[in-house]
Amino acid sequence: MTRLKDRSASGPFAKLICDSFEADLLPVLRCLVASLSTADPTLWQKATSKSIEHWGDALGHPIAHRLGHLVIAVYRCREGKLELQQPWAKDHDDAVTDDEVKLITMLHHMRRDEVADARRAVDDLTFGIMDPDVIRAGLSFATRFSCGRQGQQRSTGAPKLSVVS
Numbered sequence: 001m002t003r004l005k006d007r008s009a010s011g012p013f014a015k016l017i018c019d020s021f022e023a024d025l026l027p028v029l030r031c032l033v034a035s036l037s038t039a040d041p042t043l044w045q046k047a048t049s050k051s052i053e054h055w056g057d058a059l060g061h062p063i064a065h066r067l068g069h070l071v072i073a074v075y076r077c078r079e080g081k082l083e084l085q086q087p088w089a090k091d092h093d094d095a096v097t098d099d100e101v102k103l104i105t106m107l108h109h110m111r112r113d114e115v116a117d118a119r120r121a122v123d124d125l126t127f128g129i130m131d132p133d134v135i136r137a138g139l140s141f142a143t144r145f146s147c148g149r150q151g152q153q154r155s156t157g158a159p160k161l162s163v164v165s
Contacts, residue, residue, distance in 0.1 A: 016101050018108050019147065024054055026096070028064055029103060030087040032071040037080065043087070044068070066141040073133035074103070077126050099125075110142035 016023075031047035034040070047068070052060030075082050083099045106121035118138075119130075126134055 016096050016104060018104050021145070022104050022108055025067065025104065025107070026100060027087060028067055029071065029100070030084045032068055033075070033082055033084040034087055036071065036075050062144060066137070066144060070134070070137040070141055073131065073137040074125065077129055077131040077134050106138055107142060110138050111145060111147045
């Protein structure tokens with residue numbers, strides 16, 4: 001684990017422990033939340049663009065898509081009271097909000113299948129409401145972008161194709 005963007009242990013990042021993948025989710029999360037709080041649909045597209053620029057088409061789209069579901073679920077659960085830094089405010093690049101810490105912490109534990117810690121993180125993020133939509137969206141993201149045991153493969157068999165009519 002590294003601190004966000006390899007910052008020192010002092011200052012606003014001291015509370016946020018995550019890997020580099022999780023740290024790089026923050027700009028995307030910030031655009032998604034801002035698009036909901038400002039009703040600016042172009043920010044949703046900007047979030048997807050940031051994700052694609054960083055991870056490429058193959059990963060960027062699913063990352064933004066699944067984070068979008070998570071942001072909407074948390075936003076609804078907390079009745080719009082979700083505070084993340086504004087994505088365009090350059091003077092806040094070196095700061096994180098408590099809600100950013102809570103979101104990243106939840107994803108951090110879910111991606112590692114640390115059930116007890118993930119449960120506490122959901123409880124903290126949702127103010128005690130174990131909202132099934134938040135949990136489902138978080139687990140969907142965590143399953144797709146897991147960081148389980150080293151060398152663990154999801155599937156060793158050949159891809160299966162079936163026709164659905």
